[in-house]
Structures are given as C-alpha cells and as structure tokens.
Amino acid sequence: MKTKLVMKALAVAAGVAIGATSGVSAETVGPVTDPLGVVKIPKGAPIHIGGYWTLSGPDVNLGLDQKRGAEIAMDDHGNMVAGHPIKFYAEDSQCNAEGGQTAATKLASNRNIVVVVGPDCSSAGTPGGPILWKAGIPSVATSTTAPSLTAADRPEGLHGYMRTIYNDLAAGAADAEYFWNRMECKSLATIHDGSPYAEQLVRVAENRFKELGGTVTAAEAVAPTDVDMRPVLTRIATTKPCAVYFPIFVAAAAQIVRQFGEIKGLEDTTPIGGSALMAPGFLEAAGDSAVDFVFTNPDTSPDAMGNRYPELVKKYKEKYGEAPIQAFHQNAYDGMAVTLMGIEKVAVKDDAGNTYIGRQALRDTLFATKGFDGMGGEVTCNEHGDCAGFKFAAYKFVDADPESFEIGKNPIKIYP
C-alpha cells in the first residue's frame, strides 16, 4: 500500500512539474513577436512541416494517396519554401483515434514544426487537432469532412484546425437538393459503410431530402470489406426508390455498381455515388459497369476552377507508377500548396538570412486564405476553417478504361 501511495505522489508531482512548464506565452525572437511563439530558422536550415495520414492497415489507399498529393505539391514548389529547403515528416494516422493521437503527439513534440498538413480521417483529427494546436501548430486537414471539426461551437482545441475539403453539411444537403430538384426524385434509398464520413453524409442528405418533401425508402449499411452486395440491393429493390445514394469508398462502391444491373426491380433506379469515387482507381475496380455511372463531387471543371488537375494526374503516374488510387489527392495537394503559400507570406527574414515564423500569425494567415486556385477547386477559408468552397456538381463516367480518366472528359460534368 505504501509503495502505491509513494508512486501516486511521485506521479502527481511529476505531472504537476510538466504541466507548469508546458504553458505557451508570448515570445519575441528577432524581428517577430507572436502570442503563441516564434520559430526561428537559421540560414540554410530546413523549414519543418508535418503531415499525418493513414499509411498502414486496410485503409492505406486513402492516406497514401493524400501523402502523394502533398509530396507533388512540394515538388511543384521545388521542395523549397521561403528560401529554405522543406523537411517533411509524414506520420501514420491509422485512420483511427489512437493512431491520430500518437501521430499528432509525435509531431507536436518537434518544436521546429510550423504547420501540419492532414489528417485524412475525422476520427484521427478529433483527438489530433487539439494536441497540435496546444503546441501552437495549425492543422490543414485534407479529407476530414465531419461537421463537428469546424462547427462554430467547436472546442477551443480545434481553433487551429482548417480543411481544404468540403464539410458534410454542405455536401449532403447539396446532394439531396440535386436528387429532388434536378432528378425529380420523390424517393431515395441510402447505403453507408460505417465510416464516420459516409454515415454523416448520408444522414445529412436524408434529412434534407425529407425536408424537401421526399421519402427515404431504405437506409442501409454495409461493411467496407463486403463483396456480396446483391442481398442488400435486392432488399432495396423491394422499396422501389428513384435513386440509391452511396457516398462510400472505392472497393465497396465498385461492388455495388457492378452488381446493380443484376438485380431485378432496380431497372428504374439510378445509383449515385459520392466524391470518393473521383479517381481512376474506381474505373479499374468497377470495370465496364462504370460507364454512365453518376456521382456527385465538388465542381472541379476548368471553367469553374482549377484547370491544372490533368497535369497533377500525369505527375502522379510519373512519380508513383500507378494512377491515383483514391479521390482526395487533389485536396492534399491544395492543402500543402496553401500551407506553403501561407508560410511564404508570414516568413520574416533578418539581415543575416535567418527566417522567423510567428505561430499565431501563420494560423491567421492560413485561415485568411482567399481565392486560391487549387486542384480540387477554389480554396477560400471562412472564420471556422472551412476552406473548400463547396460548389456542387454531378459527374458521369463515359469510358471504363482507367487510362482515359480525365476530369471533364471522363467523367464528364452533367450538372450544372
């Protein structure tokens, strides 16, 4: 008993000691004063940037794709920022909370890191964002769409968290409006795959659809590793919906699209996917059934926004030997591009060639990004950190050959 007490006391004492030293206060280094602290980069030393995505386990494609997008953005910047080489640390978020927490803790304990790009999963960002922000590091998330992360009443810890991807609230509602107004559907069935992303999107869309006066005939769910979708589709077929909405990931979505045509009773039903399918990988996975398949995605057509995307795909293939494996590499590219631009804006040089970056200043600059011409559309941030201006569009694949993937040609934009 005694030893336990002593240990407890020791533990508490040690804890208090650490707690006391970890407070952040205003700091002046060289020419810069910043309430959260200043990072000084000596002449010729690298600027440290962190990143964390899913780099292991079954969801690895999601994260690897985004890491590659970010790396291409750095290549395009000559791997230099503000006259310094970039030192990039990519960590593994494992697409779960504990992975996100560990990765963020590791990044946060490196005091040279000025900003972190990522993560890809909302479940990793929820614990990860606050840890980084506590160390004065802003996060530029690249595919976390959960509304709670940038809600107006989000906890203090998420005030340094922004994202170059849309918010489920905007996307789900826009999708529902498309089904109601444009497709003139009165009934809708939905499928999600148990990921926080798809589930949230589906719920938002269902609610909006009901508000508009439609009926939701079936709300189904599958597992991302399921291969036999015929039973669940047969079940949906009994409710005869006008459209089936499944904003899920490539593997399961491709199975649904492939097996859709085999199901009797779904002849008059339209399958509609989400933006996770905007990738050549989907064409490979879905084969011929992908032709004429419609999915919703933020509008990335040249006339709406970025016209450099085909070039990104080309560089991607060149560098990694395969076509993009998921659909959010362009968001990661934008996240990194915006970040590098922000650093260049904030960086202050002294006469000796040293660079100084204020942490709060960097956060504010990043949050003030306006009208950046990105690969995934225009990047304009609001005060809560939502930066991907969501402009709804619907796309349709016209060719099943993965080589032919080119936004605007295959898939073509059918709306607006």
Added chain:
Amino acid sequence: MTFTVVAASYRHRERQRSAPYRTVMAGVTFGGVAVFLGFVGILTMFGQREVIAETLSLAHLTIAMSAFFAGLWVTHASSRTGLAARVAQGLGAGTVAGALIALLALSIHLFKLRRVFIALKKDLLDILTFEQSIGAAVAVLVIGGALCGLLGAALYLMPRKLRRPLVVGLTWAFFVGLFQELIQLMLQYEFLMKFRELFFTWDGLKPQGALIVFAAAAVTAAAWQAYRPRYDSFRENATPGQARMLLGFKILIGLVLIIGFPAFAGNFIGQVLMLVGLYVLMGMGLNLELGLAGLLDLGFVAFFAVGAYTTALLTSNADIAIANMSFWQALPIAVVLSVVIGVLFGIPVLKVRGDYLAVATLGLGEIVRVLVLSDFAAPVLGGAQGVLGIPRPSIGGFEFNDPVDLFYITLVASAVAAYFAWRLENSRLGRAWTAIRDDEDVAQALGINLVNVKLLAYGLGAGFAGVAGAIFAVMLASIFPHSFQLLISINVLALLIVGGMGSLPGVVVGAAALIGLPELLREFGEYRFLFYGLVIVVMMRLKAEGLWPSAARRRERMLEEESRAAIEAELRGGASR
C-alpha cells in the same frame, strides 16, 4: 518419445550438407532477403533514409549487410572446417549475395518489370547502381559483396576480446543513426541543443557523431569486459546484506528510469509508453485467461470496448451520454461492467475446448465490434460517429491533460493490476487455474468447480481490459468504433506469446516489443505490419517459449533440451557403432 527421435534424426541429417552447398545457400538466403526488400519497395524507402547523413543510406547498408551476414553465417555454420576454407566460404557467400542483387539491378535495367511489380522502378535502380552505369554497378555489387562476405567471416573469426567492443560500437552507432529522429526530439531544449548540433544534422547522424558514438560504446564495452570478472566475483561472494543492497539499487534505478524518463523524454515517448501500458494491462488480463487457465481468447477486444464505452457514456458531455460523472467515479463502474460481460461471455464457451475456443471467442469479439458500429445500436452507442467530448481526469484542480500525465495514471493502474495478478497467480484460485490448464479432467476430479473457476478467469481477465478501456477513452477524449478491431485481440495474444506465456515480466517485454517498437519506428509506417509479421515469425522461430518465459516453462524447456541432447548423443553413438 517417437517424435523426439524423428526430430533428432532430422536435425542430424541437416548438418551433413556439403560446404559448397552451404556457401551458396547462405548467399542465396541473405542476398534473397535484400532482393525481396527491393521487390516490396522497402529498399526504395530505405534509400531515402540516411543512417549517416549524406554518407550511408539505410538501403546501401542493407545491401552490404546481406553480404556481410551471408559471410558471417556460413563461417558460423562451418565450424568443423579449417580456417582458410572458412574464409573462402565467407568470401564465396558474400559474392553470391552480391551477384543476386546485381541480377536484380540487371533485370530492372533490361525488362519492364514495373508493370507487375510496382516497386521495381528507377528510384530502386539508382540505389542499386549507386547512380553509376549498369556495368560498373554489377562489378561494384559483386566485388563489394565479396568484400563484405570476407569482413563477415573476419568478424566471426576475430578473437572475442576484439569482436565484442567492435560489435557493440557498431550496433550503437547503427541504432543512434536509426532512431535519430527520436533522439533529436529529446535534444531540442536549451543546453541539449549543443549536443544535437554536434551529433546530428536534420537528415541524420553526422559522420563525426557516428564516430563518437562508436568510440564511446566500444570503449565502454571493452572496459566492462575487463571489469566484468571482478563484478561477477563480487556478486558471487556478496553477503546477503550486500546482495539485497545490490537488488535494491537495481530496483531503484529501474523506478527512477520508468518514472523520470517519460517526463524527460516528452509527450511522444509518454504517449508510446502509455499505449504500451494499456497493452500491458490487457496482456495481464489475457494472461489470467490463457497463461494461467489455458483458455484461448481471440475476442479480448470486446472487454476493452466495454470499458471504453462505459467510461465514455458515463462521463461525456455529448447528447447520448447517460450521466455526467468524473473519470474516478466511472472507472469502477466500467470495471464491474467489464467483469459482468466477461462472465457472460464465458458462459457460452464453457464447454468449448481447444482451437474451437479460438473461433468461438473470435466470433463473440466480432459480434461486439459489429454491434458497436451498427446503426441498430447507434441511438445508445453513437454508431459510426462515436462518442465525443469525454473529459480528462483531474485530481483537485490538476487536470491530466498531456500524454505524460496520463501515462502516470496508466503506470499506477498497471502497478496495481500487476500486484493483483501476482497475488492471484499464487492464490488458491491461481493454482486451480493452473490445474485446469494442465488437465481439466484431473482438476475436476480433485474437486475444482470448473464452471466457477473458468468464469472467474474470464471475468477477472475482462476486468483488466476494462481498466485499459477506461483509460483509453479519456486518453483520446473521444472514441470511435473503428478503434475496436480484431487486430487488438490479435495484438494482445501475440504479445503474450512473444513475451512468454504465464509470465508477468514477459507481458511487459512483449508489449514493449510488439507495441512500443512499431510506434517508435513510425516512419516506416507503410511497412509497419510487414515488419510486425516478420518480427513475430522470427521471434517464434528463435525463442518459441517467449522472450521472458515464466520460471516453470524455463524448467520444462531445459528438461526437454537435456533429453533431446541425450537422444542425439545416443543416435550419433549408434551411427558410429
């Protein structure tokens, strides 16, 4: 008995291979490992990683090491041949390994292998050819391989006095180079910055740093080697009082290290140690079930989930929360609930034996996972969106916010749990468990109530996992169903086996090896599970009874070895007769 004989003769036969065969096999095996690493893309990743900045990349080190170890291994395996022959074999094995890698370089150069094997691309070719022409590269690889093989043989044949310091120095330099990022993380404060600049650049260890590390480690090893006999004789002749003091001193150092080190090393190390701590808790729980009572369980994650979800729902400020308790109030409830679920979990599988138990528990674990994630249970458990807004624990105004703070909670919980587990192991109940593990029928005949004893094993084991789950929930401040995968059950089982079943220190060692090490080597994230699988297989091959087996098992093992040696000797005698 029969099998021991069969096994012994099998081993005997394996030793009869001819020298050229051994040489080629050693080269092919070790060279093959390097080629394999090239095929899966690890070599390319290693190419970006410098052990010594701008001098030696991990990829080149791996290539050299494959030839080096081929030479070393074949020298080791040919203990009965003459010196010159052994050196020649080392040279030969190194050459074969080098040639194999050269073959890989050539085939990447000549064929379009990239269509199928995506890792065989130009980056890899550049690494293999040292950015030279292909002809020069082949020559370099073969000759370099031969030299490295020679070095391997030389190292093995060197006198022990010289070899030991050399190996220790090289190993230290290698590990400091490999873990440079972590070490740099610890050296970013004030006066330590000077050290950092002396040893490291941002990309790795400086050559001078490597030299200093090597020299320091080698000198220390040499000194220790010289001093060792005196220490040993002191230890042997120590009076009981001195021995106690020595032990006390060791324990004190251990305690200071485990309490002081995380505070010094910072939050990341604290976080890793906390994860290790959580797995230690779960490992101790499974140890009661499997190590003592012999009940295989592949659904252990279920109890972890119960602990985490109970804590989350009792303390969170989210809408679905059912109470607004503090962590300290919720913890006992979580533990009790885990125990109850553990008992309920145990009932259906009471009569299931052996490997069926693995499948049954796996099924139960999966049921919990599916339920937690499902829309069906979402109104109660939060479904895919999980439970957010779990407050951190606090004592009298001090909030345990940082990973290091939370690590101390885990440490205390583990210590209490370890004490509890240790007392259980030596209790009447513990002996009853051991009895049913060794023979259920005999145990029943001895008047042990199988049902109660087994259910207690499940319940108490689950309680440990419940504690781990509760801490896990406050550590993350939010929980998501995707955290409760089959992988956790597998991890816990694997760490128990790797550490040594039935042994408490084994649990700690196993958790450190299987959970801690991958976290420390996060930069190889993409290949994390590949290494994980490899480590498990290699550890099982080298030390099947675990890294730190329990005393009883160690005795068994020794007896086994003795009887096998006796039989082998007999066989050999029989053959010559």
Added chain:
Amino acid sequence: MTAQAASAPAGTRLKALKRITFVDVVLWALRVIVVVVVVGGTIGTFVKGTYTTAQWVDFFMFGLTIGGVYALIALGYTMVYGILRLINFAHGDITMAGAFSAYFLASSLDRAGTLDAFPLLAMLAIMALAMGVCAGIALIVEHICYRPFRHVKSLAPLICAIGASFFLQHAFRGMYGSTIRSYPDPEWMKGRLDLFGFEIPVVQPIVILTALGAMLFLYLIVQKTRMGTAMRAVSEDRDAAALMGIDVNKVIIFTFILGGCMAGIGGVLYCFVYKQIYYFTGFFPGIKAFCAAVLGGIGNIPGAMVGGFFLGVVESVGPALFLDGIGITAPYQLRDLIAFTMLVMILIFRPQGILGERLASQRA
C-alpha cells in the same frame, strides 16, 4: 435437464430446480432470444410480405455462390487441421496471393482475346497459375511456421501463422501495389441461365459446380488413394503412423499442397464472381471460411462443404429473413453478427459441428 425436471415427482422437482445454475439460466435465455428473433423475425417478414418468391430464390443463390467460395477455402483449413491440429491462420492470405498473381495472367489473356476465344483453356491456365503460387506459398509457410513446432505443444505455430498472414498481405501490397485490381469480365460469364423458371447468372452455377467437383475430387483422394490412406492414418495418430512406416513429413507436405491448390481454385473463382482483388482481399473470407470449416465439423471434408454453403446462405438470407421482420434498421450491416452468432450457437449446442468432426477423440 429441465425437460426431465418437469416430468419428475414434486419432491425431486424442487431438488432439480435447485440444481439449475446461473449458467443454465443464461444459456436458456440465449436460446430463447435466438429462437424469438428467428421465429418472430421470420413470421414478421412473411406477414410484411416484402419479398417475392423470386427474390427469396435470388437470396438463396447469392448465398450458395459465396458459400461455394467459402467452402473451397475451408477445405484447406479442414485438411491442415485434420493432419496437424493447427489453425493455418495465413490460409486466407495464401488464397489472396494466388488470385492476385493470377490476375496478371488473366488480364493479359483477356487483352489477347484468349479468354473469350478459349474460355476453358484460359480458365485452366489461370487456375493452374493460382494453384501453383498458393501451393508454393503454403509450402513456405509450412516450412517456416509449422515444421519447427511440429513436435511442440504450444501456441507458437498459431502466432507464427498470424505473423505470416500480416507478412503476406503487406509483402503483396508492396509488390503489386495497393490499387484495387479487377478481374476481366468475359462475355460468356455475363450470360443468364433459366433454371426452373428462375433466371440465374451463369457464374453462380459455375462456382457451385466447381466447388462440388473439387470437393468430390478431394474426397476421392482421401478415401481411395494410398496417399489419402496415409493422410487419414496421420490424422488418427501421428506416432503410430510414423511407426508403421508412413513418411509423416511427406504426408504433411502433400496436405499443404492440396490445401494450397484448393485455395488457388477458390481464390480465382472468388475473383471471377466478385472481380476485385487487392492485398486485403483474403483476410475476411479466410476467417469466414475457417468458421465454415468449424461449422461443418473440422477435419471433415464434406463438412467443410456443408459449412461453407450453410454460412453463405445464412449470411445472404438471414438479415432479410430474421431481422427485417422485427424492424431492425440496416439489417445487412449485421450480417456478420448473424454469421458469428450462429457459429457460437453451434459451438455451444453441437460442438462437433453439423456433420461431426473426424478427429481422434483426444485433441491436441
């Protein structure tokens, strides 16, 4: 137990009641819950009348199709378990390895037009490649993970196989990439068949018949050949078999090769039905197939078959039949729950599996 109690005289009835333990209560409660869900759900579903007969036939055929694949993979588990008493945890990933390697042949045959011109020949070539790769890897796994532990009673081989499973997955991810590849979709496979007035895609009978054929072949090998006799002998008592002059090593190697071949066929069929292949494809079907083997009675070849079909059908029909009726949302998300509940129920109430295990009474 309680059934007897009901018919007993009053005095002993009280005693019998006393003997009812907490455990019995829980087990009975479990039975009651399952029966209520199954019966209530079924009645509810039919009262609602959501599904037509044709749809029930569809559900059943979907289940048989995936069940056929489970069965083929389960054969490998069951044989290895029968001989070695060990779970070959890496078997699912071995299946993936073979099918993934065969993908490259299949897609090049498809591009060359051979797959459409000579379907049988092309399919045989693809399967042969998959079988070769599977058998090769199975042998390596045996050599590394099982042989050293053949004479030791411990969990080491299970852990070793788990390690091998991770290793295989990620080695293949490293080699072939993490893209989801898709198997070709030749014209002849898209056809439909008219069976007793129900339209059925032609792939489904192909899978089911191949699975049945493979099982028959295997059954004949085990029952009628010398090697099969040796296998049965080793599975009965390895020591005695060795003393009778049977080369145990050879038998084990043969078993792994056979299991690998079945995995190869299963993997290729799986990919022709479900098209996709990537490095993680093998894991869950592997676990399901193992459950199927246990369901049917492990070590029993027809048992693995029955278990596979049974599991497939329950997965496909179960959610609609049992859960729909009691108004559970998104029943197909609970598909694994039904499968595993059934597994646990079978293990409780019929531990030897549906057809009974073919093992010597004392288990390793």
